[in-house]
Amino acid sequence: MKEVKKQGGLNAEIQSRIGHQLRAMYDDVVRQGVPDRFAELIRKLDGPEAAAAQIDEPAKNDGRD
Amino acid sequence: MPLTDTLRDDILASVPSLRAFAISLSGNGDRADDLVQETLLRAIANIDSFQPGSNLPAWLFTILRNLFRSDYRKRRREVEDAEGNYAKTLKTQPAQNAHLEFEEFRHALDKLPQDQREALILVGASGFSYEDAAAICGCAVGTIKSRVNRARSKLSALLYVDGAEDFGPDETVRAVIGGNGG
Numbered sequence: 001m002k003e004v005k006k007q008g009g010l011n012a013e014i015q016s017r018i019g020h021q022l023r024a025m026y027d028d029v030v031r032q033g034v035p036d037r038f039a040e041l042i043r044k045l046d047g048p049e050a051a052a053a054q055i056d057e058p059a060k061n062d063g064r065d
Numbered sequence: 066m067p068l069t070d071t072l073r074d075d076i077l078a079s080v081p082s083l084r085a086f087a088i089s090l091s092g093n094g095d096r097a098d099d100l101v102q103e104t105l106l107r108a109i110a111n112i113d114s115f116q117p118g119s120n121l122p123a124w125l126f127t128i129l130r131n132l133f134r135s136d137y138r139k140r141r142r143e144v145e146d147a148e149g150n151y152a153k154t155l156k157t158q159p160a161q162n163a164h165l166e167f168e169e170f171r172h173a174l175d176k177l178p179q180d181q182r183e184a185l186i187l188v189g190a191s192g193f194s195y196e197d198a199a200a201i202c203g204c205a206v207g208t209i210k211s212r213v214n215r216a217r218s219k220l221s222a223l224l225y226v227d228g229a230e231d232f233g234p235d236e237t238v239r240a241v242i243g244g245n246g247g
Contacts, residue, residue, distance in 0.1 A: 018217060045106075047068055055107060
């Protein structure tokens with residue numbers, strides 16, 4: 001860690017490379033767009049009640065661990 | 066506010082980045098999509114509590130992050146499984162060198178404490194301001210800044226300092242190291 005701080009120039013290069021890799025990983029998924037299952041889900045829900053009805057309530061099952 | 070068609074469209078437009086966030090957090094494509102589905106259902110079920118005009122992506126990310134957190138407490142990340150599943154979510158396999166580098170990066174990211182990983186992703190990849198990231202994580206802006214800094218310095222130690230001699234004739238790395246002299 002000390003090495004990184006000493007070499008300010010190298011550190012800046014490394015940081016920009018890390019930023020680039022992070023965004024590359026993330027944007028790869030973003031570029032896939034909206035999978036059909038989600039487009040369909042949002043289209044068919046006509047309101048909060050319909051959505052609430054589809055949520056499993058985990059608390060019901062393992063509320064006492 | 067009520068679930069208008071505009072709001073539906075806006076929610077839908079957030080799905081790609083919600084998925085990217087979920088995959089970055091969980092390291093598992095299948096689980097990430099379950100998280101996104103649960104997030105969308107909860108968002109719509111609680112749409113009345115969304116303040117019109119406020120930041121919709123930040124609101125959705127908050128829901129997803131909280132779901133991931135509560136899920137995480139129940140079952141730990143399956144790191145072994147993560148890479149295989151993540152690879153399946155990629156449309157095109159990167160070229161081999163890039164792929165190795167990618168795996169290495171993914172591994173290093175997995176080694177960060179969860180607080181630091183999520184802060185880094187929100188600020189460094191999702192493009193949220195420190196203020197929005199702090200609101201999403203329910204902590205102070207200064208805390209987010211320090212988590213992001215620690216995440217960056219840990220990643221740089223994991224990826225580029227300890228193993229610096231291991232790098233072969235990779236042009237980018239050579240350029241990085243060479244650039245130091247100038």
